[in-house]
Amino acid sequence: MARRRCTGWEALLRAALWQAILVLPWTSYAGTSKAASPLPKAVAPAVVSRAEDARLFRIYYGQGFKVVKNSWDGNSYLLMQNTSRMAIKTKYCTGRIKSFVVPLANYSVDTSASPVSFFELLGVLQNLQGITSDHVSSPCVLQSYANGHVQLVNRTDAQKLSQFSAHFVSNTDKDKGCNFAAYVPAEEDTPLQRAEWIKYLGTFTNSEERANAIYDAIKTNYLCLSKAAADLGTRFKPIVAWIEYTQGMWSFVKESYKLQYVTDAGAEIVDATITDKRFNISDPEDMDNLHAILCTVDVVIDQTYASDPAEYKLSTFLENINVDRNSCFSFVANHSIWRYDKRIGDSKTLDWFDGAISQPQLVLADLVEVFFPTGNYTTVYFRNLAKV
Template structure:
């Protein structure tokens, strides 16, 4: 029996030594970190960004979808594909993309410096001279926005509607936000698709700093006199007074009183 006790004690010592060795080895390893820059949604309310090892997840509250963005260098990028009503997958950075230019502005893509990867547009009526030059030179093609087959050739097609016609369609809806800063922060949303988080963060920080500075300067002015302004739109022969909270807020920051009639006026 004393021999059995000694043998049992020896086994316990060996187990203790092994556990100490494993604990020391684990402690010596660096903690798992997310490689590369990251972006966080601070003001926007319709999207959130999450990071993992070799992937990112965009949660779009507007269309209810999650976009799994897998780094092209990761193992999961070669064999993982999702295309359901709740989740879609993309490999990033995007090798190319197309844009519904009939409804979506291209300014954020210009600010990110990723126009060289724009290969398709749905309308040539754009204000960007860079896009028009690329279209004229043949580097960007004009594609029918309702032709899902032709749009499928691109790694991603960005749209500003809920008409999801393909696995590569991604909703990009800054216009659904309520405030100027919320809308501006959607540059971070696009930056995740091109691994341009650093650039997106810098652009947004500059926009926010300038915006807050101007709004404080306007608030410091005398408010004894407020100019009365009307923000209107002209559509199909009818002038309509705008009621969007985004535009009303811009006017209020300019110390203006916005008139809000309840009827439309024919031209």
């Protein structure tokens, strides 16, 4: 298992992305309990952000204010520059509009469901002061929590959460406080749509310039990788089964962003028309049907939940799927059985649900290597069960 380290900047694998972000005025964060760094100058930004790919938010600019429209829950957020008269006189907290003074002096995140890696990339982690769970993959956040700079707050304690300038939540059913802001990158349909939520957060911290530069670099890198994969796929297009075992049943995943990853990495997902069902391991006919489908597959990605990822081994998978180690299945013979639990935090929290959302180019680079192996690339998120 690969443990994440708090280094002050995130290691980005591709040179194009690394160079693009390196030129930005990065804020290194060592996780100390010192006072927060000076906030960005509170003026109307010369650079604005626009949602180019994301479906679920839009950003509008006025003189001394911004409006962020969240299409997922229908809420709008009025973001007022802290030097404006509006910031002194105006306060909204209704079922459809809330107001915030920006740049945020501090903020908290419902870390039980919301990624923090976007804040790391923006360089504003020093102003994070509250989390609702210490089960996070980010070592920087955990270090800050251990040093007392970040406090642990019960996610249901709206009164205590109200002390922060903003509290970011992904579960909009729990959006009860005047300072709660919905933040739902995981609800988008494609990897790039999810990654573009860095612009959404950038509006709250006057970090539009950095957010734009990071997303542009990620998108350029992602599309470059996808084009290279498409060229590889003209010679051979691997067939991929992305599957999951839950409560005695096997099923094929349907999340659109995962299917998009497979396509963008130059491979082909198993035909949905023959996989739109669940397969009971106690039913011999079901298992025969599942095995028949898997006979057509070159690569398997198994996303079965494991409380301790290190204990999920090849033998676990083979036993669950009732396949012998010496079987003639192509994915077994070719040692291509993968899981996305390689990169984890100290609390055994998968970075797949955090860093992989904000940096999809790393996931795509992994999958290109999975589908068209060279042996010259070390994957970040995917580990091969068949090669331990």
